[in-house]
Amino acid sequence: MKAALEYLGEATARIGTRLDPAETARALAGALVPRLADAATVYLSEGLFTGHRDDGHRVEGHRVEGPLRQVVCLPSVTVLTDGLEEAMGSGESVLGKTDLAVPLQVRGRILGAVLLRREQGFDDEIELMLVAQLAAQAALAADNAHRYRVSAAAADTLQRSMLPTRLPRLAGIDLHHRYLPASDHARIGGDWFDAIPLPSSRIALVVGDVMGHGMSSAAIMGQLRTAVQTLAALDLPPGQVLRQLDGLAQGMGEAYLATCLYVVYDPVARRLTFANAGHLPPVLMRADGTTELLAVPEGVPIGVGGVAFEPVEMAVADGDRLVLCTDGLVEVRGSDIMTGMEGLRTELARRRLSLDAQCEELIRALPDRQDDVALLMADLQGIPASHVARWMLQPRRQTPAKVRRLIRSTLRSWGLADHIDTTELLATELVTNSVRYATRPVELRLVRTDALLVEVTDDDFALPVLRSAADDDEGGRGLQLVSRLARRWGATRTTTGKVVWFEQPLV
Incomplete structure (x- = not known):
């Protein structure tokens, strides 16, 4: 009995440390052959190998539910099937003359079965107890491995999403x-x-x-x-x-x-x-x-x-x-x-x-x-200096007209004459607002990439607000134009004031 318990302890340790159902099946077969059987085949539910919840095979009379996968067969040339369906359907071990089929059952679910063959048969109660105990340990390990995979897959999906x-x-x-x-x-x-x-x-x-x-x-x-x-x-x-x-x-x-x-x-x-x-x-x-x-x-x-x-x-x-x-x-x-x-x-x-x-x-x-x-x-890679234009403009009444001239000449030199009208209109709206409130020079910057970026920077910290303008309002329509005609626009405070910008697509 002492030798049997030592064997059971060592085999249980090998089987129970696996976090992969297939490895668990191989460890079970390796523990059984040749100590307790001449040949062994382990079948597991296909669902154990996915990252999804699997309810295993429910015991319903003698009907086997769902597909099984033959995971391991020792020796590799031997394939055992006798007693499989009966053991899976009944949830009980099936003992033949030289064959033994033991369901892998845990938490009320049948996850598969192990089929054994030995020429001298299985009539030793201690050996039958050892087989049953190792099968139970393998079922528990395979179920834990599957639950572990489901949890890991959920975390991985969450992380990747x-x-x-x-x-x-x-x-x-x-x-x-x-x-x-x-x-x-x-x-x-x-x-x-x-x-x-x-x-x-x-x-x-x-x-x-x-x-x-x-x-x-x-x-x-x-x-x-x-x-x-x-x-x-x-x-x-x-x-x-x-x-x-x-x-x-x-x-x-x-x-x-x-x-x-x-x-x-x-x-x-x-x-x-x-x-x-x-x-x-x-x-x-x-x-x-x-x-x-x-x-x-x-x-x-x-x-x-x-x-x-x-x-x-x-x-x-x-x-x-x-x-x-x-x-x-x-x-x-x-x-x-x-x-x-x-x-x-x-x-x-x-x-x-x-x-x-x-x-x-x-x-x-x-x-x-x-x-x-x-x-x-x-x-x-940087943006070439030739694709950037920048001016510092005094906050005067004449500044918006100067901005229009600067934009026209710059866009023509960049080969963007088709974009002059819209860019000139929107830039003028932003500059006009800056001139009204700025106390120091206003910066106008144009950056040409796959889009045309226009930025207006001033020393006023108040961010512009997009609002609906009534028919009799004198103002409030500038940002509406920017919002409708620009691809994107925004406004951000800086350490010295704010920058308001918009983009026009060039392609």
Whole structure:
């Protein structure tokens, strides 16, 4: 009896540690052959191999419900079927002269069956007890593995649904990304990335990572990503975005922590502005092939509270490549995380490829992955100076007429004569409003990409409001025209006033 109990303990441990139904079936067959049987075949419900809820095979008289999959057969040349339907239908073991069929049953559900054959038959009560116990353990392990898969699939679906499926196509920058869930489904996490268009042809690049794993981390990630998008739409400076995000995280009522790197790229000024909340620094791959880890402030994670996030600006050149990632790309067990970052920098320095190929090469070079990976790469291309026109205008009554002349001459020189009338009308409306309230020079800027961007900046902090104008109102129609005739328009406060802008499509 002692030897039987030792065998049962060892076999149960092997069977019960699997988180895959097929592995569980193979462990069961391996434990039974040759110790208790000459041959074994394990069948499992097909539903156990999906990421959906499976109710298994219900016991209904002698009817077997749903498809079965033959998972393992030992020896491989032997296929056993005797007693299968009877065992599945009755929920009881079926003993023949040299055959034994045992249903795999757990929590009132039949998930499959194991069929055994032994030339000397099965007449030892202890051996029958061992088979029944191992079958019960295998059924429990297979059911737990399936439940685990269902939960992991739900978390993975939730996480993926909250990440962008494609990045925006914007002037002055080319973007590529990769996202890979953890190889171990238990470690569904809160990694995210984003690329958010901003006024003035700028773009915000974001990577973040909610600490912890599982469904709750994925849900918190979704809330934080949505909050970043909302704060970015307000065109807050990067440090203020993270400060507001920190306050939001504290208001969630739980001790949630997340790292986040928020970067704004201005393709006209060719400048990057960073703010960091405890995230890994980015790597900059210069156009000449040299690489460097950027010295951005480390900061503290979102959710700590009571801290400022210091912004840092730096100039970049056309052809530079910015690489942002989460720690799953560089983390190596037993090594310092910055050693992994240095390895990433070295890998990038080996050779420059296209963005897509470079992403693939970095992913292929990954060590054994234990965590999610979010990778965001950007080629910084800039907007040519010849596609930008800028004037500082005194707030005088004659200024709107001057604006019309400037727009006509500029658009003709750009080959955009067909767009003069609408652009002139809308720009005049914005400038007229600025002249009325500004006390210092008004800036007019035109930027030509695949759209024509017109911006008017002044020192008045009051944002224009779109409203309905009655027939006898003297004003209020300017923004209505802008709203109807422009593809997009908006207004944002700056540190010295506001900027109002609109876009006209060119294609």
